[in-house]
Amino acid sequence: MAIHEKTLIDAERLQTSDNLVLDGVDVSGHWNTMVLPRYLTDYDTDFARQIRTFSGGENVHRCWQCGSCTNSCTVYAQNTDFNPRYWIYLTNLGLKKEILKDKDIIWTCVSCNRCTNICPKDVKPEGVMKALAHWLEEEGHTPETKSSIFDNEFLGQVYATGRIEDTRVLVNFLRKTNQSLTPPWLIEIGKRMTKYFPLTFLMHMGLHLVFKPRTKSWGRTGEVLREYVHEQKEIARKARAMPKEAVHV
Amino acid sequence: MQKTVLVVGAGPAGLAAAAGVAASGAQAVLVEKAAKLGGTPILSGYAKLVPSGEWARDAMGRMIKRVEESKNVTIHKETKVTKLAGEAGKFTATLSNGTSVECASVILATGFTHFDSINKPEWGFGTFEDVVTTTQVEQMVAAGKIACPSDGRVPERVAILLCVGSRDRQIGREWCSKICCTVSTNLAMEIKELSPTTDVFIYYMDIRTFGLYEDRFYWKSQEEFKTKFVKARIAEVTRSPDGRLLVKGEDTLVKRPIVIPMDLVVHAVGMDPNEDNPEIARVFGVGLEKHGFIDRAEHYTNTCGTTRRGIYAVGAALAPETIDDSISQGTAAALRAVADLNALVQKSA
Numbered sequence: 023m024a025i026h027e028k029t030l031i032d033a034e035r036l037q038t039s040d041n042l043v044l045d046g047v048d049v050s051g052h053w054n055t056m057v058l059p060r061y062l063t064d065y066d067t068d069f070a071r072q073i074r075t076f077s078g079g080e081n082v083h084r085c086w087q088c089g090s091c092t093n094s095c096t097v098y099a100q101n102t103d104f105n106p107r108y109w110i111y112l113t114n115l116g117l118k119k120e121i122l123k124d125k126d127i128i129w130t131c132v133s134c135n136r137c138t139n140i141c142p143k144d145v146k147p148e149g150v151m152k153a154l155a156h157w158l159e160e161e162g163h164t165p166e167t168k169s170s171i172f173d174n175e176f177l178g179q180v181y182a183t184g185r186i187e188d189t190r191v192l193v194n195f196l197r198k199t200n201q202s203l204t205p206p207w208l209i210e211i212g213k214r215m216t217k218y219f220p221l222t223f224l225m226h227m228g229l230h231l232v233f234k235p236r237t238k239s240w241g242r243t244g245e246v247l248r249e250y251v252h253e254q255k256e257i258a259r260k261a262r263a264m265p266k267e268a269v270h271v
Numbered sequence: 272m273q274k275t276v277l278v279v280g281a282g283p284a285g286l287a288a289a290a291g292v293a294a295s296g297a298q299a300v301l302v303e304k305a306a307k308l309g310g311t312p313i314l315s316g317y318a319k320l321v322p323s324g325e326w327a328r329d330a331m332g333r334m335i336k337r338v339e340e341s342k343n344v345t346i347h348k349e350t351k352v353t354k355l356a357g358e359a360g361k362f363t364a365t366l367s368n369g370t371s372v373e374c375a376s377v378i379l380a381t382g383f384t385h386f387d388s389i390n391k392p393e394w395g396f397g398t399f400e401d402v403v404t405t406t407q408v409e410q411m412v413a414a415g416k417i418a419c420p421s422d423g424r425v426p427e428r429v430a431i432l433l434c435v436g437s438r439d440r441q442i443g444r445e446w447c448s449k450i451c452c453t454v455s456t457n458l459a460m461e462i463k464e465l466s467p468t469t470d471v472f473i474y475y476m477d478i479r480t481f482g483l484y485e486d487r488f489y490w491k492s493q494e495e496f497k498t499k500f501v502k503a504r505i506a507e508v509t510r511s512p513d514g515r516l517l518v519k520g521e522d523t524l525v526k527r528p529i530v531i532p533m534d535l536v537v538h539a540v541g542m543d544p545n546e547d548n549p550e551i552a553r554v555f556g557v558g559l560e561k562h563g564f565i566d567r568a569e570h571y572t573n574t575c576g577t578t579r580r581g582i583y584a585v586g587a588a589l590a591p592e593t594i595d596d597s598i599s600q601g602t603a604a605a606l607r608a609v610a611d612l613n614a615l616v617q618k619s620a
Binding site: 067084114115120 | 428470472478490493494497499500501502522524525527528529530531532
């Protein structure tokens, strides 16, 4: 083997070309393995500002790395890879690639807010975790979360009819998230409901499922609402992408 | 009956000492080796002082005016003390301009010398034009424009390296220069005021903005001016092919080596003992402590005392010191010197 202790090197820094001939010499396979340098070569100086435009991330630049957040963290106690202090540092320096390495655990914050309560600089680390998770989702680094799927289903019904139909929200949510339509807890709810046999309620439910009633004189309200929400999201997105000269903070 | 105090050095501490002596009704003879009064803040062209935020020329200007207008102060510029004979209560000082001064006591307010960054060649000063010191940035701020010396462009990124010539056993500087952290955070804000699109990075081992400097400088520069603090001691400054500078080191929090492009690199230079201290020690017969600053007497009952009776020392002559505290010490030493005069009066009565 050409490289010793290969296991100690991040997989992404190892480069091997299957077919390579150099000066007439066949060096295919592990003979041409190169290890990319591990040093950091630049900061994204605009990244912290972008994260500050997400709700919760407003104070991220205040951090001085005392580590109170990580020390008090409920999730860190279970998983030492979950390190809010470290991600806040990476955010402030704009070391995005390093943050992406942890993209699959940042969302596991349970929002207990112990970090936010203890932070001496009022960074609100819990909010930063939320902001980072939203950034990851918006940039497509992580798949759409279940809560976003639920929100969209819920809002979609409101736009269309001015009201929501619990059963339909639930069924569509389960379907869109590839979950069973008959989870045990739902069956249990059904069982207990039938015990009381709420005939009128069940009839309403059935009717509404079929006829999808709208709120009286809903008219174009849904359209207007949808446009407004879309507009607001665009404004936020543009603020994030603003050129440095326009914001300089 | 001798009623004169000799004050050596006309920086913040010396100006305060001379003013203190004069205000008490005694005579002060102020000797300054430079052609101008005001000491380092004036001679090095400082911009706004910490923590008052007042321009150096205004703040020092008031101190200078007070001394110049006092009928109890005699000023000798471009002059050194070449000889001091006698003992406490009856010294005779010979000045380089030929004057002889009879005095009861001496206050040494001889200050410090900025660390010469040439002594840390790996950090690029003297090799690359765009590596400068905090003193040079002070001058840029005072002139109202922040620019890279190589081509005059406004820097997109500035790196301020802390502890240059401080806390470094390799070059025999085992002390903290006390004020560079605060000065650097202040400069970071001033740079941002002159060029809002410039990003300022401060590379630190520790941030020592003591006392009220904490929120007024460190927090403010971070929270309001978005200064970035990077925990890394830089190993080397080099140049990339495109002409920008590269700072190399280890980011100790990410635990990875860094090679980051910068436009301007600023050395936060520390305070060395005054380069003339060996001469001062010889002329005045006072001892130097192990780093080369003037050695302090027991402080509790012999405040501002040196190893020789009747000779006091104040400000950055004793150790790295802030301007404000140097002024306080100058005033304190004036009290000691005047108390000596009174004791002589009582003795002769």
